[in-house]
Amino acid sequence: MEQAKVERTPAFLPLEAYTMRLRALFEGRGYRRVRPPRFEDYALLLDNKNFLGTDRILTFMDPGGRMLSLKPDTTLSLASEVSDDILPCAEKLYYTDEVARYDPENLSYRITEQVGVELIGREDAFSAVEAADLALRSLCATGEESVLDISHLGFVKGLLAGADLGAPVEREVLGAIHSRSAHNLCGILDSAGVENGHRASILELAAIHGPFNEQLARAGALVRGPYMEEAFSELEALGASLSPGPGQRLNLDFSVVGDLDYYNGLVLRGYIKGIPGMVLGGGRYDNLMAKLGKKSTAIGFAVYLHRLENSLAGAPPATDILLLYPKDCDPAALLREAERLGQKGLTVRCEREDGDFSGLRFNETVYFKGVKPDA
Amino acid sequence: MLNIALPKGRLADRVLERLALAGCGGASLIEGSRRLVVEDPEGNLRYFLVKPSDVAVYVLHGAADVGIVGRDILLETKPDVYELLDLKLGACRMVVAGPPGAGEGVRTRVATKYPNIARKHYADSGREIDLIALNGSIELAPLVGLSDVIVDVVETGGTLRDNGLIILEEIIPISARLIANIASAKFKAEGIDDIMKALSREGN
Numbered sequence: 001m002e003q004a005k006v007e008r009t010p011a012f013l014p015l016e017a018y019t020m021r022l023r024a025l026f027e028g029r030g031y032r033r034v035r036p037p038r039f040e041d042y043a044l045l046l047d048n049k050n051f052l053g054t055d056r057i058l059t060f061m062d063p064g065g066r067m068l069s070l071k072p073d074t075t076l077s078l079a080s081e082v083s084d085d086i087l088p089c090a091e092k093l094y095y096t097d098e099v100a101r102y103d104p105e106n107l108s109y110r111i112t113e114q115v116g117v118e119l120i121g122r123e124d125a126f127s128a129v130e131a132a133d134l135a136l137r138s139l140c141a142t143g144e145e146s147v148l149d150i151s152h153l154g155f156v157k158g159l160l161a162g163a164d165l166g167a168p169v170e171r172e173v174l175g176a177i178h179s180r181s182a183h184n185l186c187g188i189l190d191s192a193g194v195e196n197g198h199r200a201s202i203l204e205l206a207a208i209h210g211p212f213n214e215q216l217a218r219a220g221a222l223v224r225g226p227y228m229e230e231a232f233s234e235l236e237a238l239g240a241s242l243s244p245g246p247g248q249r250l251n252l253d254f255s256v257v258g259d260l261d262y263y264n265g266l267v268l269r270g271y272i273k274g275i276p277g278m279v280l281g282g283g284r285y286d287n288l289m290a291k292l293g294k295k296s297t298a299i300g301f302a303v304y305l306h307r308l309e310n311s312l313a314g315a316p317p318a319t320d321i322l323l324l325y326p327k328d329c330d331p332a333a334l335l336r337e338a339e340r341l342g343q344k345g346l347t348v349r350c351e352r353e354d355g356d357f358s359g360l361r362f363n364e365t366v367y368f369k370g371v372k373p374d375a
Numbered sequence: 376m377l378n379i380a381l382p383k384g385r386l387a388d389r390v391l392e393r394l395a396l397a398g399c400g401g402a403s404l405i406e407g408s409r410r411l412v413v414e415d416p417e418g419n420l421r422y423f424l425v426k427p428s429d430v431a432v433y434v435l436h437g438a439a440d441v442g443i444v445g446r447d448i449l450l451e452t453k454p455d456v457y458e459l460l461d462l463k464l465g466a467c468r469m470v471v472a473g474p475p476g477a478g479e480g481v482r483t484r485v486a487t488k489y490p491n492i493a494r495k496h497y498a499d500s501g502r503e504i505d506l507i508a509l510n511g512s513i514e515l516a517p518l519v520g521l522s523d524v525i526v527d528v529v530e531t532g533g534t535l536r537d538n539g540l541i542i543l544e545e546i547i548p549i550s551a552r553l554i555a556n557i558a559s560a561k562f563k564a565e566g567i568d569d570i571m572k573a574l575s576r577e578g579n
Contacts (some may be wrong), residue, residue, distance in 0.1 A: 139502045145562070147562070149561070178562075179456070179457055180457040180459060181457075181458040181459070183460070183461040184458065186459075248565065249561075251561070271557075271561050271562075272558075272559045274561045275558060276435070276436055276437025276556055276558050276559070277437075277557075277558060278558070353539070
């Protein structure tokens with residue numbers, strides 16, 4: 001009687017398993033997978049190099065004479081493909097993609113993988129809540145201790161606008177807030193002659209970083225005018241809706257700043273304990289959409305898988321059977337034996353018996369004695 | 376365990392003195408020791424001495440949670456770290472220096488080991504320069520005709536005076552800063568706050 005064939009589930013590496021969990025998470029919320037183009041028009045990237053954070057882009061000319069690039073970012077590519085008209089229904093997209101970014105320390109380009117979501121075409125309190133919730137769950141899915149920092153550029157901009165700093169001073173102030181340099185910030189405000197009331201508000205804004213709902217009250221005391229009221233209302237909705245998972249913390253942190261030319265509202269930054277850099281980043285980028293001539297709003301984030309590589313790498317699973325064969329083995333018989341073992345659900349690696357197997361990981365050695373018959 | 380990168384030299388001695396006064400364990404163990412890494416007996420702090428220009432690299436990459444580095448290095452390399460405290464130690468100035476009357480031509484030749492700082496200083500006032508990047512003995516450059524002026528850090532100005540050079544412009548004051556890895560600040564906030572308090576006690 002023929003033995004029933006065992007369907008074997010592949011043993012995913014931890015990083016692969018994590019990517020599958022993210023896909024399940026996003027699809028569970030109705031997000032549709034898209035496959036971004038590998039190449040992008042160089043002119044689009046150059047025109048938006050501030051959003052990309054780099055002007056070092058790998059370019060080449062296609063046979064048609066068009067300058068193309070290996071894209072350093074996915075969001076810009078997806079945003080440029082969106083219809084110029086107001087969308088009848090929000091687009092909820094997710095992707096796994098490879099991008100080519102310049103590594104200044106190694107003086108070379110590096111291909112890295114990222115998984116991200118984009119929610120395009122809906123601007124309401126829920127879109128920010130959904131994006132932030134997905135970000136929290138994406139971090140939680142690593143199984144590691146994590147922190148999600150949230151800021152709101154509408155709130156920051158509204159407060160700074162009241163001080164009428166001028167663009168150069170505002171840039172310096174944002175830089176000092178980002179680096180949490182209270183001493184530098186005082187110096188900048190003193191040099192600019194900022195009036196005491198505004199000075200105190202800016203210093204207080206810079207000092208707001210910590211547990212979300214605790215810091216929210218401090219932010220509330222700074223609200224002035226409808227622009228900040230609207231931003232604060234969005235922050236309140238986030239505080240009331242989001243629930244950090246086990247080993248997770250949610251912070252309100254105004255030192256999280258993005259490029260004001262592109263980001264205009266919620267900004268998200270995610271960190272995993274033991275990993276020195278940010279592993280998740282994103283926010284609302286309506287300004288980028290407007291710059292691209294789109295009427296739709298947009299919010300999204302990406303998880304940078306290369307930052308998680310060492311943390312989630314794990315070792316490849318050991319092979320179940322190392323099937324050793326002699327030099328004069330019958331190949332057809334060996335193949336049948338490997339298939340027979342495979343049908344039991346075992347992983348099998350065939351190696352000639354005179355090899356060096358010290359670098360292999362396996363659970364059991366089996367010697368195959370089938371000899372090729374004389375011709 | 377909080378990892379602290381300290382710059383080799385006089386600045387490390389003064390920082391360790393301040394940490395020891397605040398009761399931070401292990402600060403006295405590093406003195407005279409040839410060990411590269413020293414841990415305090417309680418196991419809460421680990422110190423290591425590195426080249427001053429490398430402190431920010433250790434902190435940026437998370438090998439150190441915090442570090443002490445001069446503002447000149449931060450302005451020149453702009454690492455993405457938190458700059459939490461001005462220790463008011465190691466006070467000096469970034470200046471333009473040269474022979475009297477130097478640098479008044481149409482296009483000034485500037486020798487420096489701080490090309491980004493020099494470039495920004497002259498660009499801010501709309502002046503064009505030819506930049507010559509050097510690694511050390513910067514004061515020599517105008518003396519042998521390599522450059523018209525230098526952009527460098529000056530403490531007392533003694534070396535300049537001894538070589539007939541004067542300070543032509545003051546760019547920015549420099550002092551030692553406490554920096555922190557951004558991610559470390561999320562997970563080791565309490566330990567970093569303790570270090571901030573310990574280093575704030577003297578001089579602020």
